[in-house]
Amino acid sequence: MIAGGRTRVRCGLYMAALVATRHHPVIRDFYQRLLAKGKLKQVALVACMRKLLVILNAMIRDNKPWQAPA
Numbered sequence: 001m002i003a004g005g006r007t008r009v010r011c012g013l014y015m016a017a018l019v020a021t022r023h024h025p026v027i028r029d030f031y032q033r034l035l036a037k038g039k040l041k042q043v044a045l046v047a048c049m050r051k052l053l054v055i056l057n058a059m060i061r062d063n064k065p066w067q068a069p070a
Helices: 007-023 025-036 041-062
Strands: none
Touching: 007 025, 007 041, 025 041
């Protein structure tokens, strides 16, 4: 259960991560790797939420748009 943090941000991140696990290649591969290691789906999704947040924070910090990994 996720209880910490701001509810609105958490809900937004949850939905974004849910969509990203289906459509964003980097997040989807990360999610599938976690599931293959035996992680629960909800645990893997929360890890994707964090990864997405870290990516977004780095984009804002560097003032750069998304760049697909080479």
